[in-house]
Amino acid sequence: MKTKTLLTIILAAMAIVSASAQNRIVKQNRQVAEFTAIDASSGWDVIIRQGNRQSVSIEVSEELLDRAVVEVKNGTLHIYNENRNRSFSFRNMRNTTQKAYVTVTNLQKIEASGGVDIRFETPLKTGDLEVNLSGGTDLENLILDCNRFNGQFSGGCDAGITFSGAKEVKADISGGSDVKLREISARMTWISASGGCDIELTGKTDSLTLDASGGCDVSASGLEAQDCTAAFSGAADGGLFVTHRLDIRVSGAADVTCKGNPRDISKSVSKSSSLTMR
Template identity: 25%
Template sequence: MKSLKTLLMAAALVAVNTLSFAKANTNKSFGSEDRHLSGFNAVSVAGSFDVYITQGSSESVKVEAPDDVIDRIVTEVEGGVLKIYNKKNNGMTWNWNGNKKIVVYVSIKDVNMVSLAGSGDVYFKGGLHAPSLKLKLAGSGDLTGKVDVRSLESSLSGSGDITISGRAESSSVSVVGSGDFTGQNLATANTIVKVAGSGDARVNATDKLEASVVGSGDVHYTGAVKNVTSSKAGSGDVSRM
């Protein structure tokens, strides 16, 4: 009986401590910092942040995060690239596991690349305009946005997804892994798409489509495309939507 009482008391203490920790974690105050950065035309994100990119007449970076971790969010410009990542702690990369998302707002004038590595999400739903643009995704995060470009190059490796709408004269898509490229609302003239793995690609073309599939993934296409060439190795398929 005594051992049972001791066990119940221990369980009660664990429950109280767990609730106290959860409450403290939930009630952490959030801070906001304007990082005074400029001179970048590309954005590289590594981590579990939510990043919102807008294109305008000025450059700015704002970070919203809990007060006790906001200084661990590094934003720096190197070689024209705005890098956003976690500061290392004792040689190890630190990751935020709290209930609320760490959010970074980026305003950019000219852009030629957006890349994401990790489990974060990057949004540019207001649209990005450029002569040429590269989108790179590695990991389980998502890239979602709208573009108006002459040339678009999208590469996806891992389990994340790229969802793009807008216009591009030419588009090149590479999918490696289990992620998906969703671009049926991206109007293009010419598209080259390569899928290796179990991921899928959805594209839209009017003049020419070159599609290759290796593995179990699929390429689905729409648009009044006049010339379609395809190759397959595995159980995947190339088909009209």
């Protein structure tokens, strides 16, 4: 009985020490080479702002400090945790802190996976921007002014982007992701959606090309398009806003509504699907 009691006390003390270590936050500035891309993983919170001078700092729980890797390779800032101890499990990180504060002068690519949260504190102005998110990554508060945008979202990502300028917008969205692309003002917009995604599009575009399948819900009735080529299949639902030319194929129990009174319509609608013009 005494042995069990002693063991319980020891385990409780170890838990307190572990919790205390997790609650001790270490702040560091990291000196890194010049970069134009960010690649983050391992559940980090990445807070980005644009400024005149590049900088990187981190806030991490003390027990994670020796595993935190912040380095630049080939112009890409990598942020991740290195598991140097086989007995350590990243499953026990719910009470830990790992934040990276990144100031960029020029950002051309963002890549993130593994539960990363990315938040912008300032608008971003750049030439072309490529975004590749997967594995439950969140992207918040990005107000973007760019020439061309190319985004890939998969594996249950949540992303919200507001455009203050973009000539071309392209997005490939899959795997149950929830993506909002707002205030688009582009010559051309391409959207590919599959695998149960929820998508919201607003703004204006000269040309919209849209392919939706696999139970997706595409709300594009807030995106005014002069010309639209669209295909809905596999129980996908959607709303469109087209003012001039509409070329649309609807099949596989898909339901689509379209407003805007386009003058030139080419359509193919299967028996199990519906297209409603409003």
